[in-house]
Amino acid sequence: MAGAMDLPAKGGFSFDLCRRNAMLAEKGLKMPGFRKTGTTIVGLVFQDGVVLGADTRATEGPIVADKNCEKIHYMAPNIYCCGAGTAADTEAVTDMVSSQLQLHRYATGRESRVVTALTLLKSHLFSYQGHVSAALVLGGVDVTGPHLHTVYPHGSTDTLPFATMGSGSLAAMSVFESKYKEGLTREEGIQLVSDAICAGIFNDLGSGSNVDVCVITKGKTEYLRNHQLPNPRTYASSKGYSFTKGQTEVLSTKITQLKPKVEIAEGDAMEE
Amino acid sequence: MSIFEYNGSAVVAMVGKNCFAIASDRRLGVQLQTIATDFQRVFKIHDKLYIGLSGLATDAQTLYQRLVFRHKLYQLREERDMKPQTFASLVSALLYEKRFGPYFCQPVIAGLGEDNEPFICTMDCIGAKELAKDFVVSGTASESLYGACESMYKPNMEPEELFETISQALLSSVDRDCLSGWGGYVLLVTPTEVQERVLKGRMD
Numbered sequence: 167m168a169g170a171m172d173l174p175a176k177g178g179f180s181f182d183l184c185r186r187n188a189m190l191a192e193k194g195l196k197m198p199g200f201r202k203t204g205t206t207i208v209g210l211v212f213q214d215g216v217v218l219g220a221d222t223r224a225t226e227g228p229i230v231a232d233k234n235c236e237k238i239h240y241m242a243p244n245i246y247c248c249g250a251g252t253a254a255d256t257e258a259v260t261d262m263v264s265s266q267l268q269l270h271r272y273a274t275g276r277e278s279r280v281v282t283a284l285t286l287l288k289s290h291l292f293s294y295q296g297h298v299s300a301a302l303v304l305g306g307v308d309v310t311g312p313h314l315h316t317v318y319p320h321g322s323t324d325t326l327p328f329a330t331m332g333s334g335s336l337a338a339m340s341v342f343e344s345k346y347k348e349g350l351t352r353e354e355g356i357q358l359v360s361d362a363i364c365a366g367i368f369n370d371l372g373s374g375s376n377v378d379v380c381v382i383t384k385g386k387t388e389y390l391r392n393h394q395l396p397n398p399r400t401y402a403s404s405k406g407y408s409f410t411k412g413q414t415e416v417l418s419t420k421i422t423q424l425k426p427k428v429e430i431a432e433g434d435a436m437e438e
Numbered sequence: 439m440s441i442f443e444y445n446g447s448a449v450v451a452m453v454g455k456n457c458f459a460i461a462s463d464r465r466l467g468v469q470l471q472t473i474a475t476d477f478q479r480v481f482k483i484h485d486k487l488y489i490g491l492s493g494l495a496t497d498a499q500t501l502y503q504r505l506v507f508r509h510k511l512y513q514l515r516e517e518r519d520m521k522p523q524t525f526a527s528l529v530s531a532l533l534y535e536k537r538f539g540p541y542f543c544q545p546v547i548a549g550l551g552e553d554n555e556p557f558i559c560t561m562d563c564i565g566a567k568e569l570a571k572d573f574v575v576s577g578t579a580s581e582s583l584y585g586a587c588e589s590m591y592k593p594n595m596e597p598e599e600l601f602e603t604i605s606q607a608l609l610s611s612v613d614r615d616c617l618s619g620w621g622g623y624v625l626l627v628t629p630t631e632v633q634e635r636v637l638k639g640r641m642d
Contacts, residue, residue, distance in 0.1 A: 178535075179535060179536075179537055180535045180536055181538060181539050182536070183539035184538060190441060194439070196441065198440060198441055198442055198563055200562050200563070224566075226562065232568045252564070253562070253566035254537070254565050254566035257530075257566060258534050402589075406590075407592075407603070409602035409603060409606055411599075411602065414601070414605040414637060416635050416638065417636040417637065418635065418636045419634070419635045420633070420634045420635075421631055421633050422634075424485050424486070424631055
């Protein structure tokens with residue numbers, strides 16, 4: 167019976183447990199919340215390329231699950247993608263499209279184009295009718311120039327000179343609308359992106375911690391992880407807690423020595 | 439009541455100096471009734487890789503059996519143990535495959551990787567990985583565990599101090615959660631040995 171053997175799946179989703187989960191929901195058990203990325207993600211086009219920015223807070227309901235997560239995902243050496251929405255969905259969809267782009271590069275022998283990534287993402291998200299909850303800001307520089315796009319969970323896309331997504335998008339967009347102009351230099355672009363993300367960090371409760379920035383130009387990509395740390399941890403005492411040995415009451419102890427694994431050397435080929 | 443509160447659980451893992459510790463509570467309940475006080479939540483994958491599964495107990499056991507099966511296949515094909523980072527990707531893929539009908543489990547993975555570098559990570563029930571350098575928590579007592587670990591954790595602790603810290607963090611957190619507790623189980627792994635201890639806690 168196919169269900170008994172857990173063979174490595176052919177890929178794609180498996181709906182085995184849906185009936186059981188629906189039965190549990192009928193019995194009155196609430197479905198769990200997934201980890202979301204709250205988030206402020208932004209992108210803008212400057213004179214030499216594209217700058218992407220993101221905050222680093224991951225939330226699970228009202229609790230901060232990760233204070234320093236990475237929301238700028240690698241797609242290709244010249245294309246990066248910021249993700250907002252359900253964390254598992256953004257990670258899975260960007261990993262999947264990144265692998266597809268790599269295979270496409272091997273098949274064509276050319277550098278990936280941003281519109282290729284865009285089409286792969288939008289067709290996947292549309293086919294799942296918005297149930298794969300990933301809102302993305304995709305940016306990169308290819309032979310046709312710099313490109314910046316936003317992708318919505320239902321599969322629609324926009325092509326823009328500057329874009330923001332996530333719960334902090336309104337705070338960030340207010341900064342962009344007042345200060346953005348065409349032909350920004352690299353330093354101005356990075357400063358404007360950092361200001362927009364900081365606006366999200368300080369004004370939106372779903373975004374927080376640090377600012378990550380990624381600068382993509384023709385032939386060069388710089389990923390500035392934790393470019394700004396505007397929320398350092400200052401309240402911890404330097405002494406910390408110290409517990410004396412034996413303070414915890416233990417009922418039983420079992421210590422197992424780990425044997426080093428025996429290396430089997432390749433035998434010599436048999437003599438004639 | 440949420441599906442995660444059906445059985446109750448608390449799992450925490452912490453990184454020390456060339457060692458790691460993973461701990462869990464021991465209660466198995468059916469909503470508010472306790473039915474076992476020696477339930478195993480931390481499972482061994484290989485000598486230097488352990489996984490703690492909080493959430494629905496039946497899904498934890500099924501998921502553990504699936505993971506052990508996949509790891510044994512890997513060992514047969516590759517003639518070596520899986521690295522913790524690879525294992526974390528495997529768990530994440532297995533959970534995401536069930537994106538629209540998930541396992542109600544939140545795994546905590548802890549292992550010693552290359553050069554005995556400790557590795558810990560946790561995921562939500564659909565496989566969103568969170569790699570941390572200090573500690574990871576999961577279960578019904580997770581909010582208290584976040585608070586306790588945040589204040590008690592120090593970087594580069596030696597094994598004895600790490601054991602005391604993780605035990606105190608676990609016990610103080612489960613005391614503030616009705617659904618977990620009834621003792622504790624702590625597993626501490628260094629490059630040369632594995633120490634398993636059962637803690638005495640409040641049985642209420």
